[in-house]
Amino acid sequence: MQTQTNPHNDRQAAIQRAKQQLQHMIDLLPQMIVLTDAAGTVVRVNRRMVDFLGISEFTDVLDRPLFALFPEMTEEFFRKLLDAPEHNSANSTTIRDSRGEPRQCCFEIINSATESDLFVIVIDDVTDDHTAAAEIERNHKRDAVRALSGALQHHLNQPLTVITVRARLLQQALEQGHPDPEHVQRDLYDILSQAELIGNLLAGIQAPVDFATEKYLPERRDEILDIRESSGNRMSMSEAATRQLRTLTSACNVHYSGYAHHARETSRYAFMIARQMGLGEMRAEAIRRAAFFHDIGKIAIPDAILQKPGGLSDEEMAVMKTHTEAGYHLLQPFPAYADAAEVAWSHHESFDGSGYPRGLSGKEIPLSARIVAVADAFDAMRTKRVYSEEISADTARKLIKEQSGRQFDPAVIEAFGACFNELYEQLCKAAESTAPDELTQNDCY
Ligand SMILES: [Fe+2]
Numbered sequence: 001m002q003t004q005t006n007p008h009n010d011r012q013a014a015i016q017r018a019k020q021q022l023q024h025m026i027d028l029l030p031q032m033i034v035l036t037d038a039a040g041t042v043v044r045v046n047r048r049m050v051d052f053l054g055i056s057e058f059t060d061v062l063d064r065p066l067f068a069l070f071p072e073m074t075e076e077f078f079r080k081l082l083d084a085p086e087h088n089s090a091n092s093t094t095i096r097d098s099r100g101e102p103r104q105c106c107f108e109i110i111n112s113a114t115e116s117d118l119f120v121i122v123i124d125d126v127t128d129d130h131t132a133a134a135e136i137e138r139n140h141k142r143d144a145v146r147a148l149s150g151a152l153q154h155h156l157n158q159p160l161t162v163i164t165v166r167a168r169l170l171q172q173a174l175e176q177g178h179p180d181p182e183h184v185q186r187d188l189y190d191i192l193s194q195a196e197l198i199g200n201l202l203a204g205i206q207a208p209v210d211f212a213t214e215k216y217l218p219e220r221r222d223e224i225l226d227i228r229e230s231s232g233n234r235m236s237m238s239e240a241a242t243r244q245l246r247t248l249t250s251a252c253n254v255h256y257s258g259y260a261h262h263a264r265e266t267s268r269y270a271f272m273i274a275r276q277m278g279l280g281e282m283r284a285e286a287i288r289r290a291a292f293f294h295d296i297g298k299i300a301i302p303d304a305i306l307q308k309p310g311g312l313s314d315e316e317m318a319v320m321k322t323h324t325e326a327g328y329h330l331l332q333p334f335p336a337y338a339d340a341a342e343v344a345w346s347h348h349e350s351f352d353g354s355g356y357p358r359g360l361s362g363k364e365i366p367l368s369a370r371i372v373a374v375a376d377a378f379d380a381m382r383t384k385r386v387y388s389e390e391i392s393a394d395t396a397r398k399l400i401k402e403q404s405g406r407q408f409d410p411a412v413i414e415a416f417g418a419c420f421n422e423l424y425e426q427l428c429k430a431a432e433s434t435a436p437d438e439l440t441q442n443d444c445y
């Protein structure tokens with residue numbers, strides 16, 4: 001006789017099995033799960049939670065308030081959590097497990113009491129994830145520091161060595177009193193270029209646009225950060241030259257008090273004379289720039305001579321005259337400053353051939369240098385220097401005019417006379433100016 005099955009009982013048994021399977025699944029979850037009623041009283045916890053708390057069965061915590069499970073935590077923490085279940089907000093905090101080990105746990109409500117009268121609180125122990133993430137971050141930082149320190153050693157060591165050696169040579173030369181202008185200019189040029197290079201590299205580190213690497217050694221796989229490529233620094237030759245010369249002119253102004261003022265005024269007067277002679281705007285601008293650097297070679301002259309009050313001995317004058325060649329050698333490596341180099345070399349040549357350093361005459365002297373010679377003399381006469389007293393503008397004009405055809409080109413003197421009133425106005429403005437005797441951005445071509 002066949003036994004009749006009761007469909008109702010079968011369904012009840014199936015529901016019961018499903019409940020057990022569901023409970024089993026919940027117990028197997030790696031997260032801790034706590035069910036509470038609306039008042040925060042524990043209704044059920046899963047196996048992971050039981051293990052974490054170090055109790056034998058969930059009944060040990062049944063009917064206890066939620067906060068009582070976690071002695072380190074306040075009731076307020078859970079109250080806030082339960083009061084805003086709709087936000088499903090996750091709160092991370094540290095709690096201790098049954099062995100007293102601190103664990104970083106993330107509390108999250110994934111259900112709302114309004115739907116089932118139960119809160120389902122999922123507690124995720126993220127301590128290991130945090131430790132792994134911290135380790136990854138530490139490794140990344142260590143790699144980045146290694147890459148940067150390798151790159152700095154690779155890119156900066158050599159320029160720093162060049163600077164140190166060149167500075168030492170320059171110091172020795174200046175201490176000896178009669179430096180060879182060619183050596184001085186080479187040392188200065190090397191120091192400035194390497195300092196510029198380092199400055200650019202450091203600027204690149206501050207504002208990287210990319211992270212380009214290069215092989216440290218061709219036969220090895222190691223790659224280091226290429227600071228120059230990473231910075232996206234593509235400075236043109238002329239920009240680089242301008243920056244180097246700006247550094248040099250600032251140095252010159254310290255070494256030779258009044259350099260900035262003399263350079264600025266000579267530059268203005270030369271521009272006015274050039275325009276008066278009918279030269280185009282671009283040519284006049286080039287002369288203005290060249291005039292600014294005409295005495296840059298004075299950086300190679302020892303202070304004892306440059307700052308000596310009164311006249312110079314023949315020997316000292318011979319040293320002083322070398323500023324023309326030193327200036328030429330300093331400016332000549334920069335293609336954009338070819339005119340300035342010529343002017344630095346030739347601004348003490350005389351129209352009649354009695355000047356220095358090469359004894360050029362007439363049109364052998366570049367026109368720009370013939371113009372700068374007059375502007376230079378006018379400012380030098382007008383300015384009180386350590387070795388001479390200031391003379392009036394009118395006297396300066398007369399003295400300069402007397403040198404027409406001798407020291408100066410008559411055509412330039414004519415233009416100088418024609419724009420003298422304009423020059424004088426400029427001179428008065430400069431005298432009234434309270435601007436400090438320092439270089440400004442506008443002075444640096
Ligand atoms: Fe000069």
Ligand SMILES: [Fe+2]
Binds near residue numbers: 294
């Ligand atoms: Fe000068």
